[in-house]
Amino acid sequence: MKFVKTEDLKPGMRLAKPVFNKNGVLLYDRDTKLTGQGVNSIYNFGLIGLYILEQAEPLPPLSEADREFERFQTVAVFKVKDMFAQIRRGKHPTQLGSLTADIIHDYGNLKERMNFMQNLRSVEDNVYKHTINTAILCAAISGKMTFSLKEQNDLVTAALLHDVGSLDIPEKLAIKQKDELTETDIAAIYKYKEEGIRMVRDSVLLTGEVPRIMTHFLSDVRNIEAKKYHIEKNTETLTEILKVAYFYDVLTAMKFGEEPMSDIAAYRYLKHPRNMMNRQVVAALTQAINIAPPGCTVQFENGDKGIVITDNPDDILRPFILSFKDNKIYNLADGRTYQEYQIKDVMKTLDNRYIMTDKFKEYQERLKNGEGQTFKVGRKANKK
Numbered sequence: 232m233k234f235v236k237t238e239d240l241k242p243g244m245r246l247a248k249p250v251f252n253k254n255g256v257l258l259y260d261r262d263t264k265l266t267g268q269g270v271n272s273i274y275n276f277g278l279i280g281l282y283i284l285e286q287a288e289p290l291p292p293l294s295e296a297d298r299e300f301e302r303f304q305t306v307a308v309f310k311v312k313d314m315f316a317q318i319r320r321g322k323h324p325t326q327l328g329s330l331t332a333d334i335i336h337d338y339g340n341l342k343e344r345m346n347f348m349q350n351l352r353s354v355e356d357n358v359y360k361h362t363i364n365t366a367i368l369c370a371a372i373s374g375k376m377t378f379s380l381k382e383q384n385d386l387v388t389a390a391l392l393h394d395v396g397s398l399d400i401p402e403k404l405a406i407k408q409k410d411e412l413t414e415t416d417i418a419a420i421y422k423y424k425e426e427g428i429r430m431v432r433d434s435v436l437l438t439g440e441v442p443r444i445m446t447h448f449l450s451d452v453r454n455i456e457a458k459k460y461h462i463e464k465n466t467e468t469l470t471e472i473l474k475v476a477y478f479y480d481v482l483t484a485m486k487f488g489e490e491p492m493s494d495i496a497a498y499r500y501l502k503h504p505r506n507m508m509n510r511q512v513v514a515a516l517t518q519a520i521n522i523a524p525p526g527c528t529v530q531f532e533n534g535d536k537g538i539v540i541t542d543n544p545d546d547i548l549r550p551f552i553l554s555f556k557d558n559k560i561y562n563l564a565d566g567r568t569y570q571e572y573q574i575k576d577v578m579k580t581l582d583n584r585y586i587m588t589d590k591f592k593e594y595q596e597r598l599k600n601g602e603g604q605t606f607k608v609g610r611k612a613n614k615k
Contacts, residue, residue, distance in 0.1 A: 232288065234351055236280040240270045247282040247291070251302045253309035262290050279353045297346050303337060304348075307363040308356065315359070315395050318434045327435065331366075331387045339370040339383050347520040351485045354406055358397045361480055366390035368476035371519035372512060376468070382440075386469045389444040390476065392435065396427015409456075421453050440469065448473045455506060471509035475501055475516055478508070493576045494522045498547065517547045525550070528578040533571065536578065537561075548574050 232247045242265055250259040250273070258276070259269065262284070273281065284290070307330060314324035338345070347368070352360050369390040373383045397405075400423045404416055412420075428445050431437065447470045455474075482497040492500070500506060501513045523529060525539050529552065540551040540560060549563040552572065563569045 232282050232284060232291065234280055235283045237274050237278055240265060240273060240281065240283075242267045242270060244281075245284040247284045247288075248293075249298060249301060250276075250278070250281065251305040252276070253306060255302050255306040257302075261293065279356075280351060294346075297348065299337075300345065300348060303333075304350065304360070304363060304367075307334070308359045311359045311362050311391065314391070315398060318392075318395055318430060319398070321434050323435055327388065327391065331384060331391060334366050334370045334387050334391075335374075335380070335383050337370075338367050339374040339387075341371055341374055341519060344519060344521045344524065345371065349480075349483055349485050349491065353486075354402055357405075357484070357486065358394055361484065362391060362394050364480045364484075365393070365473070365476045368479060368516070368519070369472055372472050372476060372515045373469075375515040375518045376472075376511070378469075382469060385440040385444065386472060388437075389441045389448070389469075390473055392428075392431045392437075392441070393445050393448060393473065393477075394424070394427065395431060396424040399423045399426070417453075417457070421449070424449055443467075444470050444473060448477070451507075452477065468509065468512065471512045472515075475508055475512045478506075479516065495548070495574060495576045498522055518544075523547050523550065523574060523577055529574045530576050530578055532573045532575045535572070537572070 235244065244265045246259055246261055246263045246265070249257055249261055252258055258272075259265075263269075265273075310326050310330050314326055314330070317324045347364075349364075350360065366387050369386050370383060373386055378386070397420075400420055404419065407416065428442065428449065431445070432442055444467070447467060451470065451474055455478075478501060479497055482492040482500060483494060485491050498513075498517065501508045501516070502510075521527075523539055525541050527539050528536060529539060530536050535554060535556045537552045537554040537556075540553055543550045543564055546564070549569060551560060551562050552574075553560050554572065561568050561572055563572055563574070
């Protein structure tokens with residue numbers, strides 16, 4: 232699978248992902264071969280590009296939940312765009328309440344972890360995609376932490392409104408890399424963001440928790456990005472959820488000219504004490520979305536590769552894994568084993584859905600009998 236810019240699309244290319252319009256209607260399904268007319272319609276639709284299958288590449292798995300997530304993102308981004316246009320005209324955003332309710336309904340009470348999929352962003356649509364992704368993550372995290380419906384509503388509303396001021400940041404400033412920003416640039420950026428919150432207060436007529444969440448959030452984010460780690464940590468959990476959702480999306484976002492951070496690296500960033508993220512909130516994030524799910528292929532710091540066999544609810548970086556090097560199962564929760572096998576990253580180019588549950592059960596029985604931390608997967612199991 233590869234990303235192809237709209238101007239480089241050609242007839243005969245096969246789609247790797249479905250394409251929906253702003254109303255959620257399926258325009259082109261996966262594995263569809265583009266025609267000349269199709270290429271023109273994609274261009275007119277305003278997409279910056281599509282994911283295309285290689286010539287002999289088989290169609291990768293896509294669950295109904297994943298398909299619905301793609302559809303929901305597309306529809307919601309257009310709604311956010313309309314909402315922000317109304318706010319900037321000084322009007323109340325008519326779709327704010329219904330969009331908040333939809334996000335909480337669909338993602339605020341997840342029974343299983345969701346696959347949180349990023350789409351490539353341009354300068355033009357980055358704010359809208361960031362907004363909807365942050366709101367979805369806020370709903371998912373707060374759902375795992377069993378907040379009340381009112382608290383979820385305040386949080387998701389704040390997430391949907393927190394970044395409207397970024398639309399006024401000049402493009403020449405918005406496209407700068409972080410290491411290129413001067414103190415003057417940073418001050419200007421946050422002035423636009425603060426003005427956005429004021430604009431929201433005037434247009435949406437918000438009171439109570441929502442403006443407080445946004446104000447505290449913006450102050451904390453500015454301090455973290457300025458590396459002012461000595462400040463007192465915020466104790467308001469709803470603000471902490473918005474911070475974790477914000478940073479996870481920003482760090483893993485796919486943008487032209489900027490390499491995204493991997494899910495594992497983003498998790499490590501959020502977990503690091505100096506970044507002042509609430510540990511319970513970060514743990515709830517790992518319960519809400521798949522970061523290193525069972526069946527995925529991972530690369531270790533020592534260069535070896537393996538498959539995640541099962542979860543470790545206490546630390547997603549310490550699961551049971553099957554090493555490709557020696558065909559053995561290792562428990563990374565064991566300190567000595569973890570010294571040798573530390574997960575560096577998930578290899579997203581591979582898709583491994585086969586999980587060796589029978590052999591894992593056998594391994595658990597051997598552990599109960601005190602027969603060691605690893606064993607050979609094969610006809611005969613041997614102690615290490």
